[in-house]
Amino acid sequence: MVMMRCLMLSLAHHQNSLHRSMGNVTGSAGGQSHPGLCSYGHLTSCCLGWRNVDGVCQPVCMQPCSNGVCVRPDKCACSKGFKGALCDEDVNECGLVRRPCSQRCMNTHGSYRCYCEPGYALGTDGYTCYSEPACSTPRCQFGCQMERGGVVLCLCPPGLHLAADNKTCEDVDECQQSSDVCPLRRTCRNTFGSFVCVCQDGFVMGTLEGSVQCRDKNECLTGTHRCSRHAQCVNTDGSYTCQCRDSFHGDGRTCWPRKAPQSKTHMYYNYKLSRRSKPLKPSS
Numbered sequence: 001m002v003m004m005r006c007l008m009l010s011l012a013h014h015q016n017s018l019h020r021s022m023g024n025v026t027g028s029a030g031g032q033s034h035p036g037l038c039s040y041g042h043l044t045s046c047c048l049g050w051r052n053v054d055g056v057c058q059p060v061c062m063q064p065c066s067n068g069v070c071v072r073p074d075k076c077a078c079s080k081g082f083k084g085a086l087c088d089e090d091v092n093e094c095g096l097v098r099r100p101c102s103q104r105c106m107n108t109h110g111s112y113r114c115y116c117e118p119g120y121a122l123g124t125d126g127y128t129c130y131s132e133p134a135c136s137t138p139r140c141q142f143g144c145q146m147e148r149g150g151v152v153l154c155l156c157p158p159g160l161h162l163a164a165d166n167k168t169c170e171d172v173d174e175c176q177q178s179s180d181v182c183p184l185r186r187t188c189r190n191t192f193g194s195f196v197c198v199c200q201d202g203f204v205m206g207t208l209e210g211s212v213q214c215r216d217k218n219e220c221l222t223g224t225h226r227c228s229r230h231a232q233c234v235n236t237d238g239s240y241t242c243q244c245r246d247s248f249h250g251d252g253r254t255c256w257p258r259k260a261p262q263s264k265t266h267m268y269y270n271y272k273l274s275r276r277s278k279p280l281k282p283s284s
Contacts, residue, residue, distance in 0.1 A: 049073025081110035103129045109191045115142035141168045159193035185214035202238035230255040
C-alpha cells in the first residue's frame with residue numbers, strides 16, 4: 001500500500017514537471033508562443049497530435065478540413081460560409097435570423113447573393129435595394145434601371161451577368177476569366193455567383209510561417225502513397241516518387257526480387273546437368 005502511494009505521488013510529480021516544461025517552451029522566445037512544441041526532460045519535440053513540417057510543429061487532423069484549416073489536433077477552423085466538424089456543411093445565410101439582404105436572398109455554396117423585388121434596384125454594395133418607381137421589373141429576373149428614352153435595362157447581382165435574352169442572369173465563371181485568380185499552389189473552383197480557391201492535388205491547407213497557406217502534403221509521412229513495400233517513398237513538392245530498394249527492381253509501385261548473378265562455375269554445372277538429362281535418341 002505504501003509502495004502504491006509512493007508510485008502515485010511520483011507519477012503526479014512527473015506530470016506536473018512535464019506541464020511546467022511545456023509552459024516554459026510555449027512562453028519562451030520573447031513572449032512568442034510555439035503551439036504544439038513540448039519539452040520532455042532535456043528533449044524538445046512536437047507534442048502528441050502534431051508533426052514536424054520544415055522545422056515547424058503543425059497540427060494533424062486525421063480527416064482533412066474540406067473548407068477550412070487544421071488549427072489543433074483533429075480541430076478545424078472553417079472558412080466563412082461553412083460549418084461542421086470538417087467544415088463540409090454550407091451555412092445558409094438566407095435562413096439566419098438576421099438576414100443579410102434587405103429584400104430577397106439566394107443561398108450559394110459557401111456564400112449568398114441578394115436581389116430585389118420588382119420596382120427596386122440593387123445598390124452597389126450588393127445588399128441594399130433602392131426604390132425606383134419609374135422602373136418596373138416584371139420582365140427582369142433580379143432588378144432593373146431606367147435608361148434614356150424610357151428603356152428598361154435588366155440588372156444582375158455581382159458574380160452574374162445578363163443572358164442573351166436580356167432578362168435572366170447567368171453565372172460568371174471567374175476561373176475561366178483569369179489564370180491567376182487564385183494564389184500559388186491553389187486552383188480555382190467555380191460556384192454560382194462566386195468562386196473558391198482550393199489547394200491543388202498534393203497540397204493541404206495549413207499554417208506556415210504565421211499565415212494560412214497550401215503546404216506540401218508529404219504523402220511519405222502521412223502514409224497515403226502507393227509505393228511498394230519493397231520500395232522507398234521520396235517526397236517531392238506536391239507529389240512523391242517510388243524507388244525500389246537495391247535487391248529489387250521495377251517502377252517503384254511494383255517491385256520484384258532481383259535474380260542473383262550466377263558464377264561461371266555454377267553456369268557450367270547447369271550446362272552439364274542439362275546435357276546429362278537430355279534424352280538419348282534411339283539407335284536405328
